[in-house]
Amino acid sequence: xxxxxxxxxxxxxxxxxxxxxxxxxxxxxxxxxxxxxxxxxxxxxxxxxxxxxxxxxxxxxxxxxxxxxxxxxxxxxxxxxxxxxxxxxxxxxxxxxxxxxxxxxxxxxxxxxxxxxxxxxxxxxxxxxxxxxxxxxxxxxxxxxxxxxxxxxxxxxxxxxxxxxxxxxxxxxxxxxxxxxxxxxxxxxxxxxxxxxxxxxxxxxxxxxxxxxxxxxxxxxxxxxxxxxxxxxxxxxxxxxxxxxxxxxxxxxxxxxxxxxxxx
Ligand code: DGL
Numbered sequence: 001x002x003x004x005x006x007x008x009x010x011x012x013x014x015x016x017x018x019x020x021x022x023x024x025x026x027x028x029x030x031x032x033x034x035x036x037x038x039x040x041x042x043x044x045x046x047x048x049x050x051x052x053x054x055x056x057x058x059x060x061x062x063x064x065x066x067x068x069x070x071x072x073x074x075x076x077x078x079x080x081x082x083x084x085x086x087x088x089x090x091x092x093x094x095x096x097x098x099x100x101x102x103x104x105x106x107x108x109x110x111x112x113x114x115x116x117x118x119x120x121x122x123x124x125x126x127x128x129x130x131x132x133x134x135x136x137x138x139x140x141x142x143x144x145x146x147x148x149x150x151x152x153x154x155x156x157x158x159x160x161x162x163x164x165x166x167x168x169x170x171x172x173x174x175x176x177x178x179x180x181x182x183x184x185x186x187x188x189x190x191x192x193x194x195x196x197x198x199x200x201x202x203x204x205x206x207x208x209x210x211x212x213x214x215x216x217x218x219x220x221x222x223x224x225x226x227x228x229x230x231x232x233x234x235x236x237x238x239x240x241x242x243x244x245x246x247x248x249x250x251x252x253x254x255x256x257x258x259x260x261x262x263x264x
Contacts, residue, residue, distance in 0.1 A: 003230040006031045007222065008068035010059070012043040013153045015193030016074025017257040019097060022219035023072065024238075024259035029229035032238040032258055033066045039243040042149050043077040044118025044191075051120075055082045056089055058243070063090055070226050072218065073097060076190050077118045080126040095221050099127055099190035100214040102134035107210065108186040111138045114174035117190030119144035127190075141184070145170045145191070152193035159250060167197060168204045175206045186210045240264035 007027070009020045013036050020034055040046070040054050055078055059071070072095045073079045073086070079096035086094050099121065104113050121127060122142040131140050148170040151162045177183035187209050189195055195213045202211070238258040240248065248254060251264035 004029060004031050005069040005226050006033060006066060007070050007072065007226065008033045008035065008062060008066055009072045009074050010035045010037070010062070010078075011073075011075040011192055012037050012077065013041045013149070013193065014156045015149060015152060015191060015196065016072075016097075017156070017254065018192050018195040018213065019072060019074035019215045019218050021257045021259075022215040023222050024257065026216075026219035026223050027226060027229060028259060030226070032262075033062075033068065034238070034240040034258075034262075035062055035243065036240065037243045038246070041153065042118070043075060044120045044144075044146070044149060046120070048081045048120075048124075051078060052082055052085055056085050059086055059090065063092055068092055070095065070222065072222060074192050074218075076192065077120045080121055080124040093225055095218060095225065097192060097214060097218055099130060100188050100212045100217070101127070101130040101140070103214075103217075104186045104188045104210075104212045105134055105136040105138040105140070107212075108138055110182050110185045112141075112176060112178075112182055112184045113138045113186045113188065114141040114143055114176065114184050115188045115190050116143045116145060116148070116171065116174050116194065117188075118149060119146060121190050141174065141176050143171075143173045148197070149191055149193040152196040156196055156253070157249075159253065162197075162200070164200070164204055167200050171201060171204065172206075175209075183207065184209060186212060188212045189214075238262040 007030050083096040122144040174187050248264040
């Protein structure tokens, strides 16, 4: 492993920055290459076959171009279907992002948990298996959101706030109360875009819940695999690339996600 390892972080758009932010905090002194596959965004609207056909060859090109020591698939929609194909095709280690159902169900007091993800993620067999294995007696409500990832992407790309009503419509089905009064106390953020809107989600929630974001756990896994920061090595060459080839209008707004400057 080099003293300044290259970590490639991949998502359909800017949502994976919520994972990038935690990794940069946990592992300074790395070279970060963040790739947003905006030319194919949103992933939630594509079939499983289309995603496999898109991401597997694209990852081959990215590995050849950037020679990463580790790749983080910072996207639930891709990880829950493409990860096994990537591991079969390439030798570089991959860390995925999958719905944090295990900690959510373990921590729920009311035993009512909602999983908020893209329509693709909530349909996946992978997600069903997590619920069967780690549901721990909880009643789990799956909520496939058609628009929340696009709202988060638009908010960060444009710097504008999205309409409260549009956000509320996407999250409302997560809040379930049964006849006996038991209600949802935990919502899994099963799409990396959603923590970008955490302030809005918290403010618009009909009642307080725990929002479960797996990013800190993913960052710990990355450090386990890549090793700790080498003394004196700082990360100052982070880069953000869009597959469409576009440039971000305000790269300075992205700097906090990289723990410093980023070329975008
Ligand atoms: N950020 C992605 C995820 O974690 C998906 C957003 C999309 O492209 O639909 O699922």
